[in-house]
Amino acid sequence: MPLKFFDYMASGAPILAYGPDGPCVSIVGQWGAGLHVAEGDVDCLRNALNELQRRPRSSWLTLSQVQWVEEHERRAIVLRVLSLIAGEGAAGSRTTRSQESPRGPSRAGGR
Numbered sequence: 001m002p003l004k005f006f007d008y009m010a011s012g013a014p015i016l017a018y019g020p021d022g023p024c025v026s027i028v029g030q031w032g033a034g035l036h037v038a039e040g041d042v043d044c045l046r047n048a049l050n051e052l053q054r055r056p057r058s059s060w061l062t063l064s065q066v067q068w069v070e071e072h073e074r075r076a077i078v079l080r081v082l083s084l085i086a087g088e089g090a091a092g093s094r095t096t097r098s099q100e101s102p103r104g105p106s107r108a109g110g111r
Contacts, residue, residue: 009033010069014052014060018045031065 001023008015009027015034017025028034035048070076 006069006072006074009065010073012061012065013057014055016048016052027068031068032062033060033065 005015005024005027009031015024015028017028017034017036019025019039021036025036028036035051037045037048
């Protein structure tokens with residue numbers, strides 16, 4: 001999925017997905033965020049462009065789309081990744097401590 005797709009979804013503007021089915025087309029259809037036109041379908045492309053021009057921009061933005069954008073915006077993703085890292089770090093620390101020698105951590109030089 002192209003990274004620009006997230007920006008397109010966040011813009012609130014309708015998306016014209018042109019080409020074969022794929023993840024972007026599925027999301028556009030699922031959230032009603034725009035229209036899909038199969039590659040080479042000139043009549044469908046003409047109709048889609050007319051529909052995009054005819055309907056006001058605000059009519060394409062749905063609550064589901066806003067929620068999807070909030071869940072997938074960079075800030076939310078970074079916070080989830082940091083949370084995962086913090087969780088793994090804590091698990092890793094417990095494992096390291098339990099594997100220490102009863103005499104304490106080993107020292108360089110074997111002393």
